[in-house]
Amino acid sequence: MAAATSVSVPAKSLAACALRGPLGIAAPAPLKHFDPRRALANLAEDVKSDSTFRIPLIDFSKFSSATSQSEKRQTADEIVNGFKEVGFIYLNKHGVPDGTVQHAFQKSAEFFRLPMEEKLAWKDPRANRGYVQIGRERATQSADAEEIAQLRAKAPDFKESMEIGRDWDKTWRNYWPQESAAPGFRHTMLEFFQTCHDLHILIMRAIAIGLDLDELFFEDKIHEQYHNLRLLNYPPIRRQLLQQEGQARAGAHSDYGTLTLLFQDSVGGLEVQNPHTKRFQPATPIPGTIVINAGDLLARWSNDILRSTLHRVVAPPAQKVSETESLTPARQSIAFFCNPNQGARISCLPTCMGAGRESKYAPVTTEEYIVGRLSATYH
């Protein structure tokens, strides 16, 4: 499995792609100029984590119902410190009702049980919508097509997924199953999408405060809902198979956008890399919480002050099914990948440079970066 690569983007090549629109927001660049090999995120350099590495548990109600600016600031600082040191936090009392999450899980499970002809296949990284069969994706940090093809052939990810984007996109439509085959699926997922978008806005306000920006700094850069709701199903699998070299339910990777909101069931298996020791440590499910991690674009935006940490999904404890065989139980999760606006130009935030801290990355648009990474991961 390829290690995280540190590659910076030459200013010239990306500047040439970023055509600025009338609102100062970069228009989508011609994709043919984009080389994902040159744009994989760095991990943060100021390594603060050590063997005491621990994903912090943060009570978000202290931010959302704060009565003073100093109260807000306290939780904002906790959140930003979590992303600086670990790159992951558990968010508690986040305002998304348990019932809403349970309902989304139930509808997701119903979707994966549908016959194949109802699950319309994912086709295009620019659309990033539809059903992804087991073995089609190989999460990795590598962007070398040949290396990924070899990895996929030898050790594909043992998972299937359903990818959903904003439903009103001018170019791409979602691949919904027939309403009669999956009653309520579409409605549930669209509501869930909106709920997650609203939470993203609130957390980005906290991050803005924690980075000494105006609380509403990100507002007009993240409002277009250029996000991706991913339903994940990890079928039960013979443990021996998962223990083969390089094999995992999802290989080590970083996420691409601002934040990922991850809802997991109680099975476990998600592991997060301690950036200091390089060891993977479990992100044990905590009921009622959302696991939230910073993605590559937030790391780039913040000049690597906030960390986009490697993570993977491995086999949780197996159940014995015979004298010689044990079965790793099925697992379900839902990841909401939050992104800045499609044409937003991600360049170093004003409070993240200066005082000897140079801007490390050339600007890139959200679409250039994300489509480049997606093209490298799927076949």
Ligand SMILES: O=C(O)CCC(=O)C(=O)O
């Ligand atoms: O299923 C999980 O717990 C994590 C999935 C993940 O990291 C991803 O899809 O990017």
Ligand SMILES: [Fe+2]
């Ligand atoms: Fe991920």
